[in-house]
Amino acid sequence: MTAAAPTDADLIAAHAAGDPQAFNELVRRHRDRMWAVALRTVRDPEEAADALQEAFISAFRAAANFRAESQVTTWLHRIVVNACLDRVRRRQARPTVPLPEQGHNEPAVPRDSMAERETRLVIADALDQLPDDQRVPIVMVDVEGYSVAETAKLLNIAEGTVKSRCARGRAKLAKLLGHLRNPDSTGDVPTHESKHGEGR
Template identity: 60%
Template sequence: MLPLSDEDLLAAHVAGDREAFAELVRRHRDRLWAVAVRTLHDREEAADALQDALLKAYRSADGYRGEAAVTTWLHRIVVNSCLDRVRRRQARPTVPLPGESTEDEGRRRPEPASPVIDHDTHLVVRQALAQLPEEQRAALILVDVQGYPVAEVATILGVAEGTVKSRCSRGRARLATMLSDLRNGGNPPGHGDVSGISRAGLDQAGGRSA
């Protein structure tokens, strides 16, 4: 007997099958987790975002209309959950702990260029990727790290294909500038070779072999 398709599993879940949604999650959890953790760069936040997203998918499954693949629908919910957390984090002011000054906090934090000291490309690219605007980061993670087609990413993000391409292009350009600056110890952008960043660097940051 052939295994049920994703669409059949989701339909079975809506019809009351208590095991169907769990099987759907088992099939796709690894990729959904990878997107969450690479978008948020924090495993605890990623776990919370993924849990929120799966709960939303569980509850809203009857709203799935088959306009995109089930995996695309799931990814859209996960990405939106992650971006909501990014926005909330950016809107929250940082408040020092009692007895702690902002100067003390700054001294404890590593300098932005510190990963370059041991030439760890993985850390350098992740650091730069985390500084991108959220829309560019999401597009690059889905296209360059996860390897999804532009058309599918457009559906996940709810934008036109041209918008995905534009965000990726701008994101890669910003990454090249930031990595050039980091690799040259803070020299102005435009100095040094940044050809290593592009796809290979992002693959390393995403844990994939180049």
């Protein structure tokens, strides 16, 4: 009879007891899901990779202090989200570097693809204008599909706080992105191109 696979909690305990392979197995089990969390939160592959590496290092060091008051996955998610928040704050403190112009010899992007890309960039710009405490809950609830309760646990805040931050963030996004629903009423909302093309 095949022995049952160790649970996540078993692996944490084995790691704390000195098993050199236990944490590697834990990472193997959850790497893909944690990567998705990191990428959706920081929206940059390099930043996500750095955040994930920092998160797993933190988890490796803190595993001995893990208490089974929550699921291991919830504990890992919280560490990953915190690492992502640190990366976001550091990134926002640095000046942004404009993307290079498309060269004459580069293939032209189809109009439909350009429109979709422009829409994604405008949405990304709008999200970037939200403070971290509003943007991250919105990404987790509206993009990643976590429940309010799960998000509250991951961010270590009250459920009511998650709801209020999401509500404030959604209200700001509605103003910033209203022109996407009604293209004839763009108002003073700049497009991504005009926003980054001023002063050329």
